[in-house]
Amino acid sequence: MRTSIATVCLSGALDRKLHAAADAGFDGVEIFEPDLVVSQHSPEEIAALADRLGLALDLYQPFRDAEGVDDASFGDVVRRARAKFALMNRMGIDTMLVCSNVATATRDSDDVSARQLAALGDVAGEHGIRLAYEALAWGRFVDDYRHAWRIVERADHPQVGVCLDSFHILSRGHDPAGIEQIPGDKIFFLQLADAPVLTMDVLSWSRHHRLFPGEGGFDLPAFLGHVLRAGYEGPISLEVFNDTFRQTDPERTALQARRSLRWLEDHAAAAGVGAGMEPLPDVQHPTAFGFVEVKGEDTSPVEALLGQLGFTFRGRHRTKPVRLWSAGDAYVVCNEQHARDSAPSLAALGFDVTDPRAGERRAEALAAPTRFRQAYAGEQELPTFAAPDGTEIMLSAATGSGREPGWVDEFEGGSPPPGSTILGVDHVNLVQPWQHYDEAALFYESVLALHAQPAQEVAGPAGLVLSRVMRTADGAVRLALNLLPAGLAAGAGLPQHVAFATSDVRAAVEHGRRHGLRVLDVPDNYYEDLTARFDLDPDFVTSLRSLDLLYDRDADGEFLHCYTRTIGDVFFELVERRQAYDGFGAPNAPVRLAAQTVVA
Template identity: 60%
Template sequence: MRTSIATVCLSGTLEEKMRACADAGFDGIEIFEQDLLVSPSSPARIRALAGELGLSLDLYQPFRDFEGVGEDLLEANLYRAEAKFKLMNQLGVDTMLLCTNVATATVDDDEAAAAQLRRLGQLAAKYGVRIAYEALAWGRFVSDFEHAWWIVELVDLPNFGTCLDSFHILSRNWDPSGIEKIPAEKIFFVQLADAPRMSMDVLSWSRHHRVFPGEGDFDLAGFMGHLVRAGYDGPVSLEIFNDVFRQTDEVRTAVDAMRSMIWLEEQTLLHLQEADGPGGRYAMKLATLPKVDDPSGFNFTEVKAEDTAQVQELLYQLGFGYAGRHRTKPVQLWTQGQARIIINEQQARKMEPTIAALGFDVENPVAAASRAVQLKATPVLRPSQADEEVLQAVSAPDSTEIFLCEASGDGTVAWMKEFNPRTGAPDYAAGVPAAGLITHVDHVNLAQPWQHYDEAVLFYESTLSLDRQPSTEVPSPVGLVRSQVMRTEDRRIRLALNIAPLVLEHPASAPRYPQHVAFACTDLVAVARRALERGLDFLPVPANYYADLQARFRLADGFLETLQQYNLLYDRDEDGEFLHFYTATVGNVFFEVVERRAGYDGYGAPNTPVRLAAQYGRTRRGRG
C-alpha cells in the first residue's frame, strides 16, 4: 500500500512537515495550498526538497467553488484554475483536488455542472493535470460520492476522475459499497480520516475532530475493503483536520500517523480474508505484521522514585510480602498472589513515586516486540548482566515502558530468580509472608497528556491488540476527567487511560493527575481489616456518600456499617456487585483493592467522583 499524508495534518513550516513525513516513512504527501502560500521557498525548491527526501508530491489541494455558477464567475474560476495548473507544473504535481461547490453555486443542474467541469478538465489537460472531484458532505448541490461519480461520468474526460474521502462518506452514513461500482482507473485519489461519533454539524465535526485511523469510531477496514475490491492501487492518504495535531510536535504526529496506516493496512487484509476468504487476489498489495496472541495477564507493575519507603509501607499494609532485592540494582520485588510490584530507585533522582513500567505476559516476546517496533514504537534498552534475563520492551506515548514477558502459567517468572529475599527488607516486613487475599492485578489506570491521548489509544490497540470500550466522563472538583478503558476480550488485561483537566497538569496549580494500580482480591473486608491493623491511611469517604448509597441500594444495616467503618465503596448492577477502597496518594501513585462479585464487569464509575473529590481535598490540605 502506497502511503501519503496531507501537510495540513501537521504543525510547523512546509519544510518541517516534509522532513517529518519522510522520517516517519511516508511515500508521498499532499501539499495543502495554505502551506505553500506562506512558505518562503519557491515551488522549484519544494520540488527539489521532495526529491532529496524521497517523497512523491501526490496532490495539490484544495481547489474550491468552481461549478454551478454563472458565466462571469466561471470565467474567473477558469483564470484562477489556470494559474494553479502552472504552479503545479513548477511543483511537479499532476493531480489537483477539486471539492464540490459549497459557497457560490446557484445552478442545481448536473448537466450544466458537468459542462463547466468539462471545460476545466480540457484546460487542465493542456498542462498535463488530472482533476480529482470530491464530494464534500456539506456541498451545496453535490454532497455524496455517488452523485459526484455520476457527474464525473457526464464530464467524460480521461483526466477527470473522482477522489474518495472516508470522512465525507462515513460521517453521513452513506453506504460505501458503491465504491466497488466505480472503475479503478477513475478513482484518482483516496483520502482517509477516522473520527469519534459526535452529535454536531458535519462541517465543525470535520474541521476540528478528525483523527488518524484506529483513533475514532469509523469502520475504515470495511471502507478500505471496498476500495481494494474495486481494484484501486494508488496512494492512500491521510487528511486530518485536528486542532491538537496542529499544535503538537510534527515529528511525533507524523510517527503516530504512520503507525495508523501500518495498523490499517493489516486490519484491511484481515477484513478481506474474513469476508472473501484467504485466497483473494487484489491489485493493492497489503503487508502484514508479526502475528501475536493477546497478552494473557499482567506480569509486573513498576513504581519508580528516588525514595520509595512510603510505597513499600503501603504494599506491606495491603498484605504484600517482600520477595527480595535485585542482586545488582537498587530494585525491590513485592508479591501477593500473581500481583508483582517492582520498586525501582535507580536513575530516579528527585523523582516522586510514579508508575514507570508495565509488564505483560505474551506467548512470544520477541515477535511481540518486533510487531511493536514495526508499528513505530521506540525500543527500550535496560542494562543487564550476562546471567540476567534480557526483557523485550518499548516505550508508550506517555513514556511508560511496556515490557513483553514470557507467559507463565505456574506463578513463577524467570527474572524473579535475580532477587534475593534475604537482603534489603524493611524491618517491619522481614520474614512476614504475603497475606494471600490479593490474587492479581485487576486493572491499571494511567493518566495521559491531553495532546497525546488519541496516540495512546492507537498505540495500545495496535501493539497489544487491546479493544477500546466506550469512553466515559466523570466530574472532579476542577473539571471533567475523560476515561477510556482498553482491555483484552477475556478481561485479563484492563487498562484505563485518563485525560485529566488541564488545571491538574499545571505544576503551578496542583500536582499531576495521579495514577494507580487496582488489585483483585477474594475478600475485601478482610483485606481492609488487616490493612487498618497495619496502619493504612485509607482515602476517606464522606458520610453523605453512605446516606446516598443506602437510598439507592437499601443495604443491610450491618453491611452498610462495615462499609463505612473501613471507607469501602460499593456498586451494583444487574450482573453483580463491586466493593473497593483506595489508599492515600504517595507522590503520583495510589492503590485500589477491588472485589468483583458474580458477573460485575465495571469499575465502580458512580464512585469515581467521590474518590476525585476526596483526593482533591487532601491535596488542598497538603496530604496525599
C-alpha cells in the first residue's frame, strides 16, 4: 500500500513538513498550494528535497473555480491552469486536484462542465498532467461524487478522472457503495479523513474538525473497501484540516497520521480487499486491568488511603523502591523510583492479555514509543510502551479469575489479603492534554482494540469537560479519556482517578470511616434534587446522605458511588453496579467537579 499525506495536515514550513512525512514512513505527499506559495524554497528545491527524502510528489492541490462558468471566464481558467501546469512540470507532479466550483459557477449544466473539463484536459495533456475532479460537499452545483463521475464520464477524456474524498462523501450522507461502479483507472486519487459526527455547516466542519482515520465517527474501513473493490491502485492519502494539527509538532502529528493508515490497512487486510495490504500482528484484547501504578516522591499518603479503603499491604519489591497493595483483583503499585519533587500521580496501567509479546509486536508495528524498565533475574519482563499523554502501558499475562499474577511474588514482607468487598478495577479516568485527545483515542483503538463510545460533555466549574470512554465489548476494561481544556494545567480540578468495583459500597465506606477515611463531601442540595428526580425511599436517601454517596439509575440498573479526597494528582472512586447498569454516573460528575474545587 502506497501512502501519502497532504502537507496541510502538518504545521510548520514546507521543508519541515516533508522531513516529518518522510521520517514517519510516508511514501509521498500532496503539495497544498498555500504551503508552496509561502515557502522560502523554490519549486525545484522542494522537488529536490522530496527526492532526497524518498518522497513522491503525488498531487498538487487545489485548483478552484474551474468549470460551470461562462465562456469569457473560462478563458481566464485556462490561463491560470497553464501557469499551474508549468509549475507542476518544474516539480515533477503529474496530477492536479480540481475542485467542483463554489464561487464563480453560473451555469448549472453537466454539458458545460464536461466540455470545460475536457478542454482543460487537452491543455493538461500537453504537459503530461492528469486532472482529478472532486465534488466538494459545498459545491454550488456539484456536491455529490456520483454527479462528479457523471460529468467525468461525459467529458470522456483520458486526462480527466475523479478524486474521491471520504469527508465530502460521508459528511453529506452519500452512499459510498456507488464507488464500485466507477472504473478503477478513472479514480485518479483518493483522499481520506475521519471526523466527529457533528451538526453544523459542512464547510466549517470540514475546515476545522477533520480527523485521521480511527479518530472520528466515519466508517472508513468500509469506505476504503468500496474504493479498493472498484480497482483503485493509487496512493492512499490523508487530507485533514484540523486546528489542533496546525499548532502541534509536525513530527508527532505525522507519526499519528501514519499510525492511522496502518490501522486502516489492517482492517482492509482483514476484509480481504486490496492487493498488498499487510495485517498487523494479532491484537491482544485486554481481559482485565492487571494493575495501576501511582508514582511520586512520597506515596505514603496514597498508601494510607488505600489502607482505609480496605487494601492490604503485600510487600516491597525485592530490588526496587516499589510497594504493592491489593484488594480482590485490584492491584495498586506505589512507585517512588526516579520521582524526586513529584507529587503522586497515575503513571502506568497494566493490562492482562493472552500473549504480551504479541501485544508488544503490534505496538511496535504501530510505532508506539517503547519504554525500558529494568528487570533482574527471576523477575517478569513486562512489555512497556507509552500512550500519547506519557502514561506507560504494560502488558502482563492473564492468569484467570482467582489466580494471582506471577509478578506478585516479587514483593516481600507483606500480608496475605483477607476477604474484601472490593472486586477489582472498574474503570480508569485519564485526563488528556488538548493537543493529544484524538491521538489518544486512535492509540487505544489501534494498539489495544478498545472501542470508542460517543463522547459526552460534562459541565464543570472551569467549563465543559469532554469525555470519551474506550472499552472492551464485555466491559472488563473501561478507560475514560477526559479532555483537558487548553490553558488548564493538570491537577487544577481535573486529576486522574481509578474507580474500584465493590460488591457493597455502603459497607466499604463504613469500613473506611472506622479507619479514618474521608470521602468527598456532597452538598445537601444534591440529595434534594435526587429525591425530585427519582422516586426513592426516604430512608434510602438518608443512608446515601449519611455516607456522601452518589446515585444514578437507568433502565438497566442502579449505580452507587463515592470519591476520595485528592492526593497530588490522583484520587479514587468506589462504585457499586446493580443489575446491568453500564454507565458511569455522568449526571453526578458536575457535583464531583464542584466539590473538588471547594476542597482545592
